[in-house]
Amino acid sequence: MMIRSGDAVLHVRDEGPRGSPVVLFANSLGTDLRVFDALFARLPRDLRVVRYDKRGHGLSDLTPGPYTIDMLSDDAIAICEALDLRDVTFVGLSIGGLIAQSFAIKRPDLTRALVLMDTAAKIGTAETWGERIAALSGGGIASISDSILSRWFAPAFLAGPEASQWRNMLERTPLEGYIACCEALAAADLTDGCARINCPAIAIAGALDGATPPALVAETARLCNAAFHVIEDAGHLPCVEKPDAVAALITDFLKKGSHD
Template sequence: MQVALANGVGLNWREDGDPAGYPVVFANSLGTDMRLWDQVLPLLPRGLRIIRFDKRGHGLSDCPPAPYAMEDLVSDAEALLDGLGLRACVFVGLSIGGMIGQGLAARRPDLVAALVLSNTAAKMGDAAMWQTRIDAIRAGGIEALADAVMERWFSPAFLSRPELTAWRNMLTRTPVEGYVGCCRAIAGADLSESTSALSLPVLAIAGREDGASPPALVQGTADMIAGSRFAVIEGAGHLPCVEDPAAYAALLNDFLKEHAHV
């Protein structure tokens, strides 16, 4: 494991693949860590420099006190990529990771040459919804909402699989301050204006059974960006890279062949 001081926060990050290869950066969803991508990476083309990181308050990264703003999370990613000397990467972000990707591409187009927006949107939910979730977590911990979150994350078929236990544990072991901090960041973010102005290749991916960011929401954001592509993975929920890594990797590989020179 490696830790970089980025924007004043110690971020846990990992590099796989070819250190001299084309950079592809993966950013995780709320309540997960970089293991979110474990099943997809072996299915990607050889010759890529793959960077993953735990955003603040998640995984093995520092957990500053809540609340956070989306600008903080974007600045963390920006500082990490600058510190690693990355330029013109393909940035793959899922859920809040996709919001970070949108913000980073708008602020630093030199860092992001192409963008994958997975199960995300320019605006996700409203402030009242997020406040209700925060209040419930402050009262009863993440455990109080864990079963409901699993139902939003996964299709009914996956909910009966033994692997569900590991994902539920990943969620409930997320630091409360980190989870609540990122809830605040999402609640306060509306990226519609800056996302509409993006002019880079974009692939948007949705899961047909996603209860957190339904396909129509993801497509609505894709439609803001001229020339973007939109794809739906059938039978998968909010984390299609977990439920159907082969289908997910197939979409990524087609995009990477065009934009990552592999």
């Protein structure tokens, strides 16, 4: 389905029984909602799972940049309001984790719990994101896809045939949407707001993550009093490489704490 949020129309997939606990997923930079396919297949069937392509990615509208994390979290709020979602467990991957934090800070009334996956309250610096934007502007996404993929995945996964679909997804992301999200990341620092989050939360990091290393994720977990878990032999997208391990953590979290 398609849902309007301000000047964008967003591609949304809403699956599972109505009236069940709601889990909302926000994707990472350079992916779309399919990044959660393997994880979704391993979650309990009695959940209402809502996934969407953030603006500038997948089948959602490409609107002029720059974007901000505030704008992107407003998109998530618009989806919740359109679908009348309440008591949401928000699973955010990478930039999706910043969107989830912003969502929880602005709308605690909608937020049941958070799962912060390979993310942080602040990722990189304005200078490092500026360098990436310059490289993208000069050569496009394909010119830096090797370095991105080396941060996304462990060497063994990267050497296998499955890595090709993620390279294709990354390189087919609209350049303008990718850059607009880089600009959002360059400006984002939710450190102060993250410390005010008081809902149940867990944080997950791939042990080999080259984009948001485990120590960075652990610091954000500390800020929002989240339990911290490391997924061995995984990079920045553990939901792709190790979906069984990630699904087990999320399922256990849902059973024990977030939907009592």
